[in-house]
Amino acid sequence: MKKVFSRVLPALFLAALPAAAHAGGSFDSTTILRIEQDSRNGYESKRFVPLTQFLGADFDKLGDGNLSLHLHGWLRANLVDGSSRIGNDDDKLDGNLTYGYLQYRFNNANARVRAGRFFVTEGIVNEQVDGVSARTDLPYGFGISTFGGATVHTATPPGQPNDGKGDGIFGGRFSYRKGGLLEAGLSGIYESSAPARGTLPTGVLSGNFGSHRLVGGDFWISPLSMVQLSGRASYNTETSKLAEQSYLMQVTPGKDLLLSATFDQYNDRDYFFSSILFSDMLKKDGQQSRAAGASATYSTAKYGDVSADYKHYSRDAGKGDRFGGDWRGTFQDKSLRTGLGYHYLRTTPDFAILPSASGSFHEIRCYALHDTKGYFASVDLIDYVFKEPVQGKDYAWEALAALGYHLTADLSLSGDLSYGKNPQYDNEVKGLLRLTYNTTNSGKGATK
Amino acid sequence: MRLSHQILTTLTLAGLLALSACAQLKALPNLPATHPEAVANGPVSCAECHEDQQSGTMKPFKAFNHTRVFVQNHRFYAASDDALCASCHKFSFCADCHTNKGAMKPATLNGDRPDRMMPHRGDYLTLHKIEGKLDPASCYRCHGRTNNERCVACHR
Numbered sequence: 001m002k003k004v005f006s007r008v009l010p011a012l013f014l015a016a017l018p019a020a021a022h023a024g025g026s027f028d029s030t031t032i033l034r035i036e037q038d039s040r041n042g043y044e045s046k047r048f049v050p051l052t053q054f055l056g057a058d059f060d061k062l063g064d065g066n067l068s069l070h071l072h073g074w075l076r077a078n079l080v081d082g083s084s085r086i087g088n089d090d091d092k093l094d095g096n097l098t099y100g101y102l103q104y105r106f107n108n109a110n111a112r113v114r115a116g117r118f119f120v121t122e123g124i125v126n127e128q129v130d131g132v133s134a135r136t137d138l139p140y141g142f143g144i145s146t147f148g149g150a151t152v153h154t155a156t157p158p159g160q161p162n163d164g165k166g167d168g169i170f171g172g173r174f175s176y177r178k179g180g181l182l183e184a185g186l187s188g189i190y191e192s193s194a195p196a197r198g199t200l201p202t203g204v205l206s207g208n209f210g211s212h213r214l215v216g217g218d219f220w221i222s223p224l225s226m227v228q229l230s231g232r233a234s235y236n237t238e239t240s241k242l243a244e245q246s247y248l249m250q251v252t253p254g255k256d257l258l259l260s261a262t263f264d265q266y267n268d269r270d271y272f273f274s275s276i277l278f279s280d281m282l283k284k285d286g287q288q289s290r291a292a293g294a295s296a297t298y299s300t301a302k303y304g305d306v307s308a309d310y311k312h313y314s315r316d317a318g319k320g321d322r323f324g325g326d327w328r329g330t331f332q333d334k335s336l337r338t339g340l341g342y343h344y345l346r347t348t349p350d351f352a353i354l355p356s357a358s359g360s361f362h363e364i365r366c367y368a369l370h371d372t373k374g375y376f377a378s379v380d381l382i383d384y385v386f387k388e389p390v391q392g393k394d395y396a397w398e399a400l401a402a403l404g405y406h407l408t409a410d411l412s413l414s415g416d417l418s419y420g421k422n423p424q425y426d427n428e429v430k431g432l433l434r435l436t437y438n439t440t441n442s443g444k445g446a447t448k
Numbered sequence: 449m450r451l452s453h454q455i456l457t458t459l460t461l462a463g464l465l466a467l468s469a470c471a472q473l474k475a476l477p478n479l480p481a482t483h484p485e486a487v488a489n490g491p492v493s494c495a496e497c498h499e500d501q502q503s504g505t506m507k508p509f510k511a512f513n514h515t516r517v518f519v520q521n522h523r524f525y526a527a528s529d530d531a532l533c534a535s536c537h538k539f540s541f542c543a544d545c546h547t548n549k550g551a552m553k554p555a556t557l558n559g560d561r562p563d564r565m566m567p568h569r570g571d572y573l574t575l576h577k578i579e580g581k582l583d584p585a586s587c588y589r590c591h592g593r594t595n596n597e598r599c600v601a602c603h604r
Contacts, residue, residue: 026538028538028540030557032552032557034552034556052551052552054540054551054557056538056540056543058538058539060481070539072539072540072543074551076551094551096547096548096549096551098540098543098547098548098549099539099543105478105481106478107474107478108473108474108475108476108477108478109473109474109476109478110476110478110479110531111473112531119539119542119546121523121526121527121530122527122528123527123528124527125527126523126527128548136473137473137476138469138473139469139472139473139475139476141506152548154548154549154593154594154595155549155595155596155597155600156595157595157600157603158600163593163595164593164595165593175528177505177506178506179501179506180501180506180507180508183505183506183507183528185528212593218524218527218528220507220524220528222507222508222511225508228511230521230524230525231524232524232527244585246524248517248521248524250517252510258515258517260517262521264585266585268584268585271585271588272584272588272592274593275588275592275593276593276595277591277592277593277595277599277600277603278584278587278588278592280603281584281603289583289584289585291583295516295517297515297516297517299515305515305516307516313582313583315582317581320582326516328491328516328563330490330491333488334488334489334490334491337490337563339562339563345578345582347578347582350581351578351581351582352578353574353577353578359578359581359582361575361578365569365570367562367563368562369560369561369562369563371489376560378560378561378562379562380559380562380569382569382570383570384570384571384574384575390574396570396571396574396575397570397571398569398570398571400559400562402559402560404560414560416559416560418559420570420571422571422573422574423571423574424571424573424574428571432556432559434559434560
């Protein structure tokens with residue numbers, strides 16, 4: 001199947017190229033050659049040399065000018081026998097069509113129809129579908145969107161007979177907008193019945209897995225020009241319980257100051273219910289996860305922005321607090337970008353990797369990027385310092401340097417080299433070569 | 449005879465309503481398919497150029513300033529305003545991270561762009577054993593039903 005697919009994908013792209021000759025369009029292509037060696041005590045040394053090709057194409061203004069075609073996918077060839085990092089994957093070739101759809105955009109009301117493989121992000125819905133979708137604004141601030149088709153199946157976890165997904169899926173969102181003041185939406189998703197799963201592994205709770213069926217709502221409110229409140233909540237109709245609620249408040253008391261607060265709550269069983277992988281990790285019923293946080297960001301045109309943030313995590317298993325700050329600078333008309341950050345995560349021992357270790361650690365990061373018309377170069381240093389050693393090491397650090405050259409405005413060649421030490425490896429050296437071709441949309445906007 | 453009269457009346461009314469709705473839809477403007485000016489790389493503030501309310505989303509432009517908070521919480525905006533996102537970003541921009549089957553972790557794909565807030569930089573293999581227990585929902589948002597090969601290699 002993979003071999004068939006790996007030939008179909010490039011054929012699909014090649015077949016679409018003539019259309020581009022008669023239409024405005026844009027392309028992006030990234031070719032990455034990685035070279036890695038994995039040497040660990042007690043294990044056979046392995047070399048990984050995967051060559052990965054990402055391809056994307058957007059063909060605008062086909063047909064009467066409102067039709068467009070959008071494609072994106074990747075192919076990977078392992079250039080050294082048996083160099084797949086993943087268990088029993090002996091195939092030298094692998095690939096995926098991330099999306100490939102035709103879109104017809106009507107002249108009014110932001111109405112559009114899509115057919116093919118696409119992602120749907122509407123309210124609580126976030127799905128990849130092989131099918132058809134449509135949306136339009138309606139008079140008086142209302143809007144409607146709907147989609148339906150076949151589920152995009154994924155890999156089957158080891159020990160399971162399937163990926164845990166039903167074969168068909170449909171859903172949609174109905175919304176109302178009042179200019180500058182509020183938006184409210186109701187959305188839902190219904191997937192056909194989940195297939196039977198395999199025998200439950202020891203220690204896994206029964207009754208924690210089933211069909212993917214949710215309804216929910218989302219909102220955005222701005223009662224004052226300086227205040228924005230966003231939120232969403234989903235209800236699992238299979239378990240008859242709230243799955244998720246998330247809220248974000250943003251306040252801008254001055255032009256340069258942004259204050260924010262977040263609150264997220266998840267009922268783990270109801271949120272993970274349709275995931276064959278995550279439902280297995282549930283240790284007890286009624287488990288909840290909560291996180292509440294706040295941040296303040298002060299921005300200046302000259303020195304970039306500086307922010308401080310705090311987040312409190314609460315689970316039945318324990319509690320944690322993360323706090324710290326960041327500075328992000330942009331200079332020389334954004335060609336020089338820098339960053340510096342420090343955070344500390346303090347947790348109860350329940351979140352430790354090992355009973356003898358600690359779940360608490362410091363995170364320190366700094367980076368700089370200089371992107372000129374000719375060359376671009378960056379360095380990125382990140383260090384995690386554990387409160388107690390993990391597998392004999394109390395740190396995990398990595399330094400990455402990248403250097404590239406803009407061969408033309410759209411074509412660039414770059415190389416990354418990273419070195420690090422961490423609990424997994426005494427020395428970790430990774431390198432890659434990257435050839436990137438990236439054009440802007442025909443109507444401008446940004447590149448990727 | 450009476451039934452067919454009722455059906456005819458209903459269809460006529462439905463037709464008139466549909467025509468009326470279509471006429472009203474034609475009065476509703478489209479968002480521009482693409483931003484008319486090229487947008488530079490790096491953090492973007494819509495409010496640098498736009499002061500008013502965005503006509504398609506009916507929200508103020510400043511709501512879409514790409515602040516750190518916006519980037520961390522962009523799911524709230526993508527879930528209702530993806531047409532506005534698409535006026536500047538190709539969808540492949542989203543696909544760097546959001547895909548059911550990834551070829552490599554986004555931080556590796558974009559190793560030369562440390563300014564982009566890519567997840568899982570550094571030795572995340574070690575870190576995820578803490579972060580995953582602390583906040584599993586944050587993993588679920590992307591990896592929930594994808595059965596990623598790197599996940600199922602150990603979590604089985």
